[in-house]
Amino acid sequence: MTEIRHIVFDIGKVLIHYDPELPYRRLIPDEIERRLFLDTVCTGDWNVEQDRGRTWEEAEALLIADHSSHEANIRGFRQNWHEMVPHHYEGSVAILNGLIDAGHDVTMLTNFASDTFREAQQRFDFLNRPRGVTVSGDIGLIKPDPAIYDHHVASFGLEPSATLFIDDSPKNVEGAKAAGWQAVLFTDAKTLEADLERFGIGRGW
Numbered sequence: 213m214t215e216i217r218h219i220v221f222d223i224g225k226v227l228i229h230y231d232p233e234l235p236y237r238r239l240i241p242d243e244i245e246r247r248l249f250l251d252t253v254c255t256g257d258w259n260v261e262q263d264r265g266r267t268w269e270e271a272e273a274l275l276i277a278d279h280s281s282h283e284a285n286i287r288g289f290r291q292n293w294h295e296m297v298p299h300h301y302e303g304s305v306a307i308l309n310g311l312i313d314a315g316h317d318v319t320m321l322t323n324f325a326s327d328t329f330r331e332a333q334q335r336f337d338f339l340n341r342p343r344g345v346t347v348s349g350d351i352g353l354i355k356p357d358p359a360i361y362d363h364h365v366a367s368f369g370l371e372p373s374a375t376l377f378i379d380d381s382p383k384n385v386e387g388a389k390a391a392g393w394q395a396v397l398f399t400d401a402k403t404l405e406a407d408l409e410r411f412g413i414g415r416g417w
Contacts, residue, residue, distance in 0.1 A: 214373040216394065216411050219311055220364065221342070222379035223322040226398045227308060228300045228336060232259070235292035239285055253279050254289050262325040265352040293328055303401025305338050312341050320345040321364050321377070323354045344368055356387025376411055378404065
């Protein structure tokens with residue numbers, strides 16, 4: 213196994229909590245109506261296109277054209293985005309900071325809309341600590357497209373086989389492996405510590 217010299221973190225559900233249902237518990241109190249809205253109107257497939265670079269204005273207009281009665285709640289997605297990311301995960305952020313403090317080369321690769329990522333950076337200062345970040349919304353590519361992994365490698369001068377990727381999505385982990393990276397599925401900080409140790413990066417970092 214190649215020695216790991218680069219560590220790449222995903223962000224959502226690895227370093228910060230993300231749940232789009234949180235503000236809609238207030239906006240649409242009825243559980244059945246709320247679920248229907250998120251399953252058929254502001255869906256995950258719709259939201260991921262903002263991660264790919266589509267503007268919120270265009271995204272809202274597309275939905276409002278077909279669901280005019282839901283206009284307020286459609287616009288409420290971006291307006292209340294801050295409620296969807298209420299806190300960070302102390303354990304994984306401690307690992308991130310520990311790795312950086314110990315001198316490891318740490319970057320981030322995330323599916324994130326450009327504007328909401330900058331908002332997250334302002335709220336969570338640890339997102340400014342790694343050497344750099346590839347934001348899908350900035351470059352028009354999303355994981356697990358092989359091109360986004362290659363873009364990150366080229367941008368930060370990484371050696372794929374010496375790179376360890378940490379992501380909560382199985383398909384994104386598999387995408388990294390297909391690009392020649394090492395990769396682990398994030399579930400919690402304790403498991404991540406064990407994974408790092410397995411790759412020769414012990415608790416001393």
